[in-house]
Amino acid sequence: MPCPACQEKITYVDYKQTDVLRKFVSGMFKISSSSRTEMCKKHQRQIAQAVKLARFMALMPYTRAQTRKK
Secondary structure (H helix, E strand, O other): OOOHHHHOOOOOOOOOOHHHHHHHEOOOOOEOOHHHHOOOHHHHHHHHHHHHHHHHOOOOOOOHHHOOOO
16 A cells, blocks of 8 residues: 555655644654554654654644643
8 A cells, every 4th residue: 555645745744734743643642653654664754753853842742741731
């Protein structure tokens, strides 16, 4: 089964598009595996790097506990 990103000819995964990256993160904000997302190895690495950078830049939370309001 071909990679959806390869079919759309995506060459770069941007860390600022958190709504797109949210699709590749579980409910506990863990990065989903390539078998679940059906991405090829190249795009899975790009997604993982983009999610990690978005977390570092405080655009996405690291854990679910960081999203809860107290």
